[in-house]
Amino acid sequence: MTTNKTKTTRTRAANKPAVDAKTEATTTPIIPGMPGFEAFKVPEMPFAGADMFDVSKFDGANMEVPTMVRDMAEKAVSQTKDGYAKVKAAAEESIDVVEETLETVRETALEVQHRAMDNAKANTDAAYDFFKDMFSVKSVSEAVELQTSFARQQFEMFSAQSKDLSSLTGKAVTETFSPAKQAAEKVMKAA
Secondary structure: OHHHHHHHHHHHHHHOOOOOHHHHHHHOOOEOOEOOOOOOOOOOOOOOHHHHHOHHHOOOOOOOOOHHHHHHHHHHHHHHHHHHHHHHHHHHHHHHHHHHHHHHHHHHHHHHHHHHHHHHHHHHHHHHHHHHHHOOOOOHHHHHHHHHHHHHHHHHHHHHHHHHHHHHHHHHHHHHHHHHHHHHHHHHHHO
């Protein structure tokens, strides 16, 4: 049943004479009663109808970009380049600060390690001397006196060694964070 209707519709469309749009527009007056008056004629749209979305008719090569849009685009590109240069410089400075900080940490760790080894050697030598002297004592009172003297010397030596390592560690912390502090101050001044 539907096939008969479609055949009938097609037959009617085929029997109708085709009307040329240009011929009809020129023969029909724009303003009734005034034939040939085309002052208010609507211009023909080049993309009207089915061809409206046909990209092949779009000529982008001859299209002119407005000056304001071009200037904004150039300004955006320039600002992006400047921003990239600033970020790159900041990253390079940060890498330099990290490298300097790590080198300071390495040097300080070596110095602390050497001091600790020196302190351990001094303490071992003192203990060796104490035991050597203990084997040569002839009375208990002499042994007590030797042990008291050794304990006092070890306490004084341990206090001095602790102060030395403490000052070295404080110096290390100051030297380690000094480049980072200077870099942060530089950034704050720039901002």
